[in-house]
Each structure stands twice: as structure tokens, then as C-alpha cells.
Amino acid sequence: MSSLVVPPALLRWVAGIDVAAAAGSPAVDVPDHAITLLLRSDKRELMVMGPRTRAGYHVSAPGHSCVRVRMRPGRAQALLGRPLRDLADRALPLRELPGLDVDQFAADPVAALEGALADRPEPPERLEEAARLLARATVATTAARLHISERRLYTLFAEGTGLSPKHFARIDRVRTVLATDAGRWSDIAATAGYYDQSHMTAEFRHFMGVPPAAFTAGRRPAATPCTA
Structure with a gap:
């Protein structure tokens, strides 16, 4: 690629x-x-x-x-x-x-x-701002900082990303772990915004199918033929 x-x-x-x-x-x-x-x-x-x-x-x-x-x-x-x-x-x-x-x-x-x-008007940046805030804050805190209700924040994400704010944030944290080259798992968990290492491991397994240590070592689910 x-x-x-x-x-x-x-x-x-x-x-x-x-x-x-x-x-x-x-x-x-x-x-x-x-x-x-x-x-x-x-x-x-x-x-x-x-x-x-x-x-x-x-x-x-x-x-x-x-x-x-x-x-x-x-x-x-x-x-x-x-x-x-x-x-x-x-x-x-x-x-x-x-x-x-x-x-x-x-x-x-x-x-x-x-x-x-080139000639398209740029859309409002509120959703992108919300995504940045969610990386370090809860849904409630993000909504408060944007001066909107949690229901309005949910609608903003559902219509603009296809995900709820919480689901968006969970995927973002897993991507942060995947983008980290090296370090202690406890430190990586803290950097990515997890409560602790066990929280990170459970979330990583949910999204990736295996724990982070197994994924990094190459012990991954079997690949299937791509039919798309």
C-alpha cells in the first residue's frame, strides 16, 4: 500500500x-x-x-x-x-x-x-471538533463543552459518521493502540485513554478478535478469501 x-x-x-x-x-x-x-x-x-x-x-x-x-x-x-x-x-x-x-x-x-x-462549500466543523474532544472526554463532557444536549450529540454522530459517539470513541482508542509502535502495555493503555490495561485488553479483543500481545506477535485469526 x-x-x-x-x-x-x-x-x-x-x-x-x-x-x-x-x-x-x-x-x-x-x-x-x-x-x-x-x-x-x-x-x-x-x-x-x-x-x-x-x-x-x-x-x-x-x-x-x-x-x-x-x-x-x-x-x-x-x-x-x-x-x-x-x-x-x-x-x-x-x-x-x-x-x-x-x-x-x-x-x-x-x-x-x-x-x-474545488467549488464545494466547506461543511461545519462541529462534528470534527466533537471527535477531537471525545478522544479525551466522556460523551456527557463533550456535549457540555459543545453546549449541546447528549441527544443532539448522538444525532450529530449517527447522521455524520454512522456510529454513536461512544462507539466512535471506542474505535478511536483501539486505533490509537494499533498506531503505537512500542512500550509497556500499561503505558499504552493510559495513553489511549483506557481505565487500565485490563480494560484495553478486553476492548482490543472485542474489536480485533485477539488480545493486543497476541496480535503484535502475529497470532491472529485465520484469513479468509476476500469476496468483495
Whole structure:
């Protein structure tokens, strides 16, 4: 997998752009609270992938490649023009995305997205601000800091991410653990915002299928053939 450089104008919308090629070896799709736009080279069909609430272990047939665009919180709702309540763990075809040429997107994802998003008004940043606060605060505290009710915060996340605030935060903490290169598990748990190491281990097992020590050592669930 190779990550493309996202220019400043696109960073308002996009968290990352990757081009991945299937190598026929086991791969892990980690849990992700983001909405992803995906284009497979063999199908030339644009897809929108909702939040992934559990890790997936799979093997893809070699030769295929795909472009994956990870959207910033709240941006996909504005881009697609619809709430995202029903998208968790689903992948749906996009008949069209106004302004985005699929062939150009396959050849030059950055240029294609720049052209498609250039004239779009930037959506409000409240959801992204809420996501930042949730990384270090409870749902109640986050709602209070934003001066909104907890019910309004739930609606904001459900429509803008397809997840509840609590579920969004749980996935974010697991991703923090996965992104940590080394260290004592107790320190990693504290850094990621868990109560203690046992809390982190239980949550990691829930989302990844195995405890963090086993995952790091390569003792992971068996990979299954990818049928997507």
C-alpha cells in the first residue's frame, strides 16, 4: 500500500488517500470510524464504505488494486448529501458523485478529487471538533463543552459518521493502540485513554478478535478469501 500526499486544499475534506494492490498474502482491515470512498481497478465502480466496527482478516487474489479515500468526520455526509445512519459495516455502490470522473480518479486520485471538491462549500466543523474532544472526554463532557444536549450529540454522530459517539470513541482508542509502535502495555493503555490495561485488553479483543500481545506477535485469526 502506498499513501499519496494530500494537498492543503483537500485536507479540509480528506484524511488520507491510499493506493493498495492485492498481493495474495494475508491482510488486516482494522476497525475504522471513517467513511471511505473506494474504487477497484477491475470493476471501475465507485463504492462508499461505512465505518468498520470489527477487524477483518482476508486474502485477496493478486493483481487487483484499489484507490481508497478516507474522509474526515462529517465530510462524507456533505459530499454524499445524505445521512449516514445505515452505513456501518456496509459497502454501497455510488451511481455517481457529481464532478468526479471515475477514469481520472483511477489515474490521478488527487487531481480528480481537487476538481470535484474545488467549488464545494466547506461543511461545519462541529462534528470534527466533537471527535477531537471525545478522544479525551466522556460523551456527557463533550456535549457540555459543545453546549449541546447528549441527544443532539448522538444525532450529530449517527447522521455524520454512522456510529454513536461512544462507539466512535471506542474505535478511536483501539486505533490509537494499533498506531503505537512500542512500550509497556500499561503505558499504552493510559495513553489511549483506557481505565487500565485490563480494560484495553478486553476492548482490543472485542474489536480485533485477539488480545493486543497476541496480535503484535502475529497470532491472529485465520484469513479468509476476500469476496468483495
